[in-house]
Amino acid sequence: MKHLLSAGDLDAPAATEILDIAAEMAAVSGREIKKLPTLRGRTVVNLFYEDSTRTRISFEAAAKRLSADVINFSAKGSSVAKGESLKDTAWTLQAMGADAVVIRHPASGAPHRLANWVAGSVLNAGDGTHEHPTQALLDAYTIRARMGRIDGLHVAIVGDVLHSRVARSNCLLLRTLGAKVTLVGPPTLVPVELGEVSYDFDEVLKDADVVMMLRVQRERMNDSYFPTEREYSRRYGLDGARLRRMPGHAIVMHPGPMNRGMEITPEVADSPRSTIVEQVTNGVSVRMACLYLLLGGKS
Amino acid sequence: MPYSKIVLTDADVQRVVDRIAHQILEKTHGAQDVVLLGIATRGVPLSRRLAERIRTFENLSLPVGTLDITLYRDDLRQKAVRAVGRTEEPAGGIDQRRVVLVDDVLFSGRTIRAALDALSDLGRPSAVQLAVLVDRGHRQLPIRADYVGKNIPTALSEQVKVRLAEIDGVDEVRLESAA
Numbered sequence: 001m002k003h004l005l006s007a008g009d010l011d012a013p014a015a016t017e018i019l020d021i022a023a024e025m026a027a028v029s030g031r032e033i034k035k036l037p038t039l040r041g042r043t044v045v046n047l048f049y050e051d052s053t054r055t056r057i058s059f060e061a062a063a064k065r066l067s068a069d070v071i072n073f074s075a076k077g078s079s080v081a082k083g084e085s086l087k088d089t090a091w092t093l094q095a096m097g098a099d100a101v102v103i104r105h106p107a108s109g110a111p112h113r114l115a116n117w118v119a120g121s122v123l124n125a126g127d128g129t130h131e132h133p134t135q136a137l138l139d140a141y142t143i144r145a146r147m148g149r150i151d152g153l154h155v156a157i158v159g160d161v162l163h164s165r166v167a168r169s170n171c172l173l174l175r176t177l178g179a180k181v182t183l184v185g186p187p188t189l190v191p192v193e194l195g196e197v198s199y200d201f202d203e204v205l206k207d208a209d210v211v212m213m214l215r216v217q218r219e220r221m222n223d224s225y226f227p228t229e230r231e232y233s234r235r236y237g238l239d240g241a242r243l244r245r246m247p248g249h250a251i252v253m254h255p256g257p258m259n260r261g262m263e264i265t266p267e268v269a270d271s272p273r274s275t276i277v278e279q280v281t282n283g284v285s286v287r288m289a290c291l292y293l294l295l296g297g298k299s
Numbered sequence: 300m301p302y303s304k305i306v307l308t309d310a311d312v313q314r315v316v317d318r319i320a321h322q323i324l325e326k327t328h329g330a331q332d333v334v335l336l337g338i339a340t341r342g343v344p345l346s347r348r349l350a351e352r353i354r355t356f357e358n359l360s361l362p363v364g365t366l367d368i369t370l371y372r373d374d375l376r377q378k379a380v381r382a383v384g385r386t387e388e389p390a391g392g393i394d395q396r397r398v399v400l401v402d403d404v405l406f407s408g409r410t411i412r413a414a415l416d417a418l419s420d421l422g423r424p425s426a427v428q429l430a431v432l433v434d435r436g437h438r439q440l441p442i443r444a445d446y447v448g449k450n451i452p453t454a455l456s457e458q459v460k461v462r463l464a465e466i467d468g469v470d471e472v473r474l475e476s477a478a
Binding site for chain 1: 370371375376377380381382383384385386416420422
């Protein structure tokens with residue numbers, strides 16, 4: 001594996017290997033000394049053109065636990081703000097000897113372009129409305145850890161699917177791993193080409209093993225995708241009443257950051273059925289596994 | 300002419316493991332604070348066998364763990380990325396315990412170097428010892444074993460192949476010419 005650009009590039013054995021290695025990495029994170037010498041001397045650049053807290057910090061923690069050197073490069077207050085192109089930035093990173101570039105960019109496809117310009121590995125940390133493969137991997141890891149398997153489970157992905165790279169990557173990966181995925185949301189926010197679609201949340205949640213709530217991306221809501229937030233919340237929000245209608249073993253996921261009271265109520269978010277905090281913890285282990293697989297061998 | 304000769308038969312392997320178990324008991328004065336740590340892959344079944352023998356001989360149950368040293372190797376960049384195996388700390392951890400590392404073949408010593416690094420991240424043992432089924436020489440680091448099943452003089456080009464019933468279906472050690 002040279003780059004990690006799309007969850008669709010992973011077949012079932014490759015994805016399973018990442019999850020298995022992540023499980024070993026999780027053991028390291030539970031020790032007093034949370035550090036491995038594996039990537040000593042390697043340089044990982046976090047290149048973030050969009051705001052992000054958890055993904056950037058998660059990648060930074062993952063790289064540091066593997067002893068790599070980390071350079072954080074955010075677009076704000078850098079040469080990018082002065083108008084430097086992605087290509088010129090790429091060459092700068094290249095000249096600094098980056099072994100891997102973790103990129104988040106508002107334009108779909110930016111990581112693919114970057115992969116052609118740098119010699120090192122490129123990890124997609126979210127590109128526009130396209131993909132976010134490490135989020136899908138950490139979600140798959142969390143599902144496997146909680147439910148014991150992924151194969152044969154029914155996963156409902158609910159909300160603003162249209163703008164969600166998390167939904168797209170999860171769709172690809174979870175189907176590869178044998179889950180049945182149903183996309184749920186208002187017709188304006190669910191593209192039909194991604195597979196099975198439903199506009200009736202109450203119908204789907206009755207037999208869902210996993211309910212994955214998506215953030216309503218207010219910053220991308222320039223058009224009128226739904227009449228009011230209240231109406232959205234009533235039809236597609238997950239509240240205590242809906243939680244109680246889900247099967248007893250079913251879990252609730254959310255990639256964060258949450259709009260509490262909008263797509264998810266605090267009662268649900270803070271319930272023991274919610275995996276939201278575990279997802280953050282697992283993110284570090286999964287990203288350690290990805291960095292190891294990309295940088296741990298002969299380049 | 301390519302050759303492949305048996306240097307330890309299944310009965311030899313049994314006797315050697317018995318002897319190492321006795322030596323551990325003798326050298327550690329009863330193995331009271333000893334934990335066994337098998338180095339993946341074939342050190343793991345060996346460590347379990349040693350624990351089983353010591354239970355038979357002295358009615359003493361030693362904690363057993365496994366150590367995968369892949370993430371501590373010094374040659375990661377020379378080969379394609381390697382799979383990572385399981386590391387399981389023995390019950391009760393390794394702090395203040397006498398750790399006996401168990402491996403099948405002692406060769407360059409680099410695996411043991413990596414294992415020592417891994418150990419220091421896991422905790423602080425009171426002492427570390429090394430038990431190997433075969434010592435084939437050609438050390439590249441100042442490392443020696445405390446318990447050796449058999450010393451086998453080898454040429455650098457030769458290969459020592461250890462097979463164990465738990466993994467390979469049969470117990471034997473062979474010395475083979477370069478493939």
